[in-house]
Amino acid sequence: MLLKLEFLFYEGVKLVKKIKTACSLDCWDTCSIEVTVYDDKNLKVRGDHSHSITQGFLCQKGMQHLERVNSPHRITSPMKKIDGNWINISWDQALEEIAQHLRNILNAYGASSLLLYSESGHCGLKKNIDTAFFNSLGKVTLPIGSLCWGAGIAAQKADFGKVLSHPPQDLLNSRTVIIWGRNPVNTNVHLVPFLKKAKEQGANIVVIDPIKTATAHLATHYYQIKPESDGHLALAMAKILINDKLHHMEFLNNYCDDFASFEAELQHLELDSLIEATGLTFKEVKELAFLYGMSSPSSIILGYGLQRYPNGGRNIRLIDALAAVTGNIGVSGGGVSYANQFIKQWIDWDYLSNHQHGQQPSFIRSQFYQYILEERPDEIKGMFITKGNPLLQLPNTNKTKEAFDKIPFKVTIDLFMTDTAAASDYILPCTHIFEEEDFLYSSMWHSHFFYTQQVLPPRDGVKNEFEIFNLLAQKLNMVEFVKHYGKEEQYLERGLGPLLANIGLSLKELQGKNLSMEGNEIPWRNKQFATSTKKYQFINLKNTKVTRSTTAKEDYPLQLLSLHPKHSLHSQHFNRVEEGVLPKVYCNRETLNTFKIIIDQPAELESQYGKIKVIPQLDEGVGNNLLLIYEGWWLKNQGVNTLTPSGVSDIGNQAIYNHCFCRISSLGKGETT
Numbered sequence: 001m002l003l004k005l006e007f008l009f010y011e012g013v014k015l016v017k018k019i020k021t022a023c024s025l026d027c028w029d030t031c032s033i034e035v036t037v038y039d040d041k042n043l044k045v046r047g048d049h050s051h052s053i054t055q056g057f058l059c060q061k062g063m064q065h066l067e068r069v070n071s072p073h074r075i076t077s078p079m080k081k082i083d084g085n086w087i088n089i090s091w092d093q094a095l096e097e098i099a100q101h102l103r104n105i106l107n108a109y110g111a112s113s114l115l116l117y118s119e120s121g122h123c124g125l126k127k128n129i130d131t132a133f134f135n136s137l138g139k140v141t142l143p144i145g146s147l148c149w150g151a152g153i154a155a156q157k158a159d160f161g162k163v164l165s166h167p168p169q170d171l172l173n174s175r176t177v178i179i180w181g182r183n184p185v186n187t188n189v190h191l192v193p194f195l196k197k198a199k200e201q202g203a204n205i206v207v208i209d210p211i212k213t214a215t216a217h218l219a220t221h222y223y224q225i226k227p228e229s230d231g232h233l234a235l236a237m238a239k240i241l242i243n244d245k246l247h248h249m250e251f252l253n254n255y256c257d258d259f260a261s262f263e264a265e266l267q268h269l270e271l272d273s274l275i276e277a278t279g280l281t282f283k284e285v286k287e288l289a290f291l292y293g294m295s296s297p298s299s300i301i302l303g304y305g306l307q308r309y310p311n312g313g314r315n316i317r318l319i320d321a322l323a324a325v326t327g328n329i330g331v332s333g334g335g336v337s338y339a340n341q342f343i344k345q346w347i348d349w350d351y352l353s354n355h356q357h358g359q360q361p362s363f364i365r366s367q368f369y370q371y372i373l374e375e376r377p378d379e380i381k382g383m384f385i386t387k388g389n390p391l392l393q394l395p396n397t398n399k400t401k402e403a404f405d406k407i408p409f410k411v412t413i414d415l416f417m418t419d420t421a422a423a424s425d426y427i428l429p430c431t432h433i434f435e436e437e438d439f440l441y442s443s444m445w446h447s448h449f450f451y452t453q454q455v456l457p458p459r460d461g462v463k464n465e466f467e468i469f470n471l472l473a474q475k476l477n478m479v480e481f482v483k484h485y486g487k488e489e490q491y492l493e494r495g496l497g498p499l500l501a502n503i504g505l506s507l508k509e510l511q512g513k514n515l516s517m518e519g520n521e522i523p524w525r526n527k528q529f530a531t532s533t534k535k536y537q538f539i540n541l542k543n544t545k546v547t548r549s550t551t552a553k554e555d556y557p558l559q560l561l562s563l564h565p566k567h568s569l570h571s572q573h574f575n576r577v578e579e580g581v582l583p584k585v586y587c588n589r590e591t592l593n594t595f596k597i598i599i600d601q602p603a604e605l606e607s608q609y610g611k612i613k614v615i616p617q618l619d620e621g622v623g624n625n626l627l628l629i630y631e632g633w634w635l636k637n638q639g640v641n642t643l644t645p646s647g648v649s650d651i652g653n654q655a656i657y658n659h660c661f662c663r664i665s666s667l668g669k670g671e672t673t
């Protein structure tokens, strides 16, 4: 296999090649990776020094990509389940049988009885080929909504018209930075050097989080808010600032709709009860309001933990409103950075996904089981899963399993035997990012993008999705699909058409380079918003019930936050966890004492949806009546979604994992399995 190389040179007597790729994990950072190949065999992975965000540093997961691509646990042959046992079969047999199943289902029940469940386990653009393939079959059933960020996206679209973030470097122009419900030390590690530098320059670094996280330990100010009360806090801060005439009349008069009614409604809300809901003191909220409102420009860096609630969208809108009240929008060092759909707007999604206009059957992602068991019982006959592990990552595992079992034909494309793969009928093994070329960018944070180079030839027995779906299309005689989606380069060239035209480069010229559109724009600098009136839209407080939905019931008095782990990407573990190892659950001393649970001694954690076994740990940074667990543990290790609810947020159809109430009881010594 001929590899395209950027550099080829001698280091002493050694022939050295340098290959540029990027991290495909669904992380804020989307790091650029440099792989050095010594004497054509020894590979060294490191961060790309020429990247202004990565700056030559990769997290532990990024450094372990080489181990992952070479892992002995990878699946390297298509597999078929017969009487509960897996057997290896050839690619031709697998694709022939799968094509036959698809044909039978289409003929007997029509396209809507096929369901595609595609997630973001690999963020390469080429990996969207599954959607184009299924849309070519007709009006198949697709998910809507999000497990991840949906409420906040809907909120920012309502307020600004589009979701854009400030360039990471712009944080250094802030006098106050609020990290509101994000934990970059775990999830967005390249933000940390910017925070440290801003702190050195004298900026206030504020963290608002129910958990005193590692990020909170870096801050100059920390506020331990009660979950789900961020909207109350934002309103209380706005009220204090408006009362002290610290609002920004020029911005509010000229660039916003509906401030007058927002202000009038705010007058009716009691400051004391707003503050009481947050669990903070009046003094703390006042201090925070003045830090934000007086030491400006002030930026707010939002995370996604705080919108995984029934009132998630409203809370983000109220935080946006606070920024608008103080005029911290469209100015360097300001903004409410949530996600960054800047590059995304230069991609031709209609082509890439073969978008079918018109009604298409759909289900809310987090309500998969209700759709299968209640809304369309026995109607879904076939399901394809790719880039996702829904059996584990969807809420309410017991019900999700039941729904899975109801679907007679399931195919999973993955690299590993995940819980989802194990519950399928066929598994098709796919390539790792090091084994292919792809286009990657961050939709969460910065605006770098990469057309990666291939580092290694694909492992024997695996194929990339592009080839998989094209081979299937040939078996199904899908002539049009093969014509429009048959060539990888053509797919990327067309999909990236608007971006390539904008930057004036060809696809080939992009390869191996680390490019960015950053530094060019502070979002909304011209104060022309992407809303229908071109003005910032204040949330209508008159129609908005400002409530904290948290109502711990007597039976389930503890709220469980299931947060993202530092060294895994959800269920993608880079260090293998043996069967039977129990997950740790963290709480403070008061919770340990009240519920008579003992550190390091197994306990049972139960919600109204199921129970799991855990190992309690002391962490005084966890708020009262709260438990913290890291999500992503496999079923063999008591996956946490056995406990989580399958509701959705007010807007954006977002899963509400953190709105989860439990009780805990000690199992005493020795009961570890």
Ligand SMILES: Nc1nc2c(c(=O)[nH]1)N[C@H]1C(S)=C(S)[C@@H](COP(=O)(O)OP(=O)(O)OC[C@H]3O[C@@H](n4cnc5c(=O)[nH]c(N)nc54)[C@H](O)[C@@H]3O)O[C@H]1N2
Residues within 6 Å of the ligand: 026, 027, 028, 148, 149, 180, 181, 182, 183, 184, 186, 187, 188, 208, 209, 210, 211, 213, 225, 226, 227, 228, 229, 230, 302, 303, 304, 305, 306, 561, 562, 563, 564, 565, 566, 567, 568, 569, 570, 658
């Ligand atoms: N290492 C690693 N990195 C990752 C991921 C991973 O699994 N592992 N996942 C990636 C993905 S897909 C995503 S979506 C992002 C998520 O990135 P983050 O948003 O940083 O992660 P979360 O763990 O969802 O939540 C962040 C914080 O929100 C806080 N929080 C929870 N409820 C509330 C609340 O009501 N109010 C406030 N103010 N705070 C609250 C939590 O205590 C937590 O500290 O990370 C990405 N990066």
Ligand SMILES: Nc1nc2c(c(=O)[nH]1)N[C@H]1C(S)=C(S)[C@@H](COP(=O)(O)OP(=O)(O)OC[C@H]3O[C@@H](n4cnc5c(=O)[nH]c(N)nc54)[C@H](O)[C@@H]3O)O[C@H]1N2
Residues within 6 Å of the ligand: 026, 119, 120, 121, 122, 127, 147, 148, 149, 385, 386, 387, 388, 389, 390, 393, 394, 413, 414, 415, 416, 418, 430, 431, 432, 433, 562, 563, 564, 569, 570, 571, 572, 631, 640, 641, 644, 657
């Ligand atoms: N309790 C709780 N649950 C949560 C969350 C939470 O905060 N709490 N967070 C939610 C969030 S934010 C998200 S984004 C979702 C994530 O949900 P998922 O995306 O389902 O989670 P992952 O565990 O990352 O699973 C991705 C799968 O894709 C596979 N994969 C990797 N590369 C490739 C590839 O190239 N091709 C194919 N076909 N497969 C590949 C991986 O091996 C893995 O099995 O989880 C959600 N679930």
Ligand code: SF4
Residues within 6 Å of the ligand: 023, 024, 025, 027, 028, 029, 030, 031, 058, 059, 060, 061, 062, 063, 189, 190
């Ligand atoms: S997981 Fe995130 S921080 Fe780590 S290497 Fe990948 S993109 Fe970078």
Ligand SMILES: [Mo]
Residues within 6 Å of the ligand: 026, 147, 148, 149
């Ligand atoms: Mo996510």
